[in-house]
Amino acid sequence: MSATTRNQTSIEVDTAVPTVTITREFDAPVALVFRAYTEPDLFQQWIGPRNRTFELQEFDCRTGGSYRYVHTSDGNEFGFHGSFHEVRPNELIVQTFTFEGFPDQVALEKLVLEDLGNGRTRLTATSLVDSFADRDAFVASGMETGVVEGYERLDEVLARL
């Protein structure tokens, strides 16, 4: 079984609460996955779909810190920003997230890392919003491509560490 077929990305919505949950395993220890999420020079190498680069204008990944990154395409700027509510090393990142195209929509994101042993890690990322319509629109917006490709790029970053 190749790493690609073994480490499938799962994206699931909840029926009771307006969340979407992404689950993904990685052939890398928890400490490296945590570094790839929290160190700006590593995060920038994998976030988002292929053939797109994000400029990290701010990236202070600690409890109480904040971030903003921007993608520029055909002269249009697409900005994203949020705050790091809690960063617990090798375990948990809770942050807020807004795509500035919809400045009043805020997601609360919870990233949990689990040590699977044998140098493998399971990541569970849950996004909570305040309406099912917004949640469903987000899932239907093509987020899957960016998520799946981003994690493939993250595989590549982790293989180099």
Place this chain on the structure above:
Amino acid sequence: MSATTRNQTSIEVDTAVPTVTITREFDAPVALVFRAYTEPDLFQQWIGPRNRTFELQEFDCRTGGSYRYVHTSDGNEFGFHGSFHEVRPNELIVQTFTFEGFPDQVALEKLVLEDLGNGRTRLTATSLVDSFADRDAFVASGMETGVVEGYERLDEVLARL
């Protein structure tokens, strides 16, 4: 009609999503209510129930800032912390909130201020969590006393400004 009967605090839960929404009007213009929420020396004068003081260990109320405050009672410390995701002057504050007694529970809070004219303001504060059980436990925990008394203290702070 006295200010007390006119400015009732309403606390309502939603059936579709795990939110609780507090609505309250104030006999003060939006700009003063915003100041009382964002300036640490004012905020400290009214937050929480009567006969209780909170020490603001950190209070950087701007987009990307964070806060922590602590109440000490009988030698026990009760801490609260969070991040300010967005602070839009006289209009909106979006922040996270955790009572450190339950460190894995995080609420996403949205405070909206509306100018009612004649120097009056309506405040709508919505807290979103990821489970109905946690939302209902929060409402049942006696939060109403702290909220109602806090807003009465806020009335008093606003009257002095």
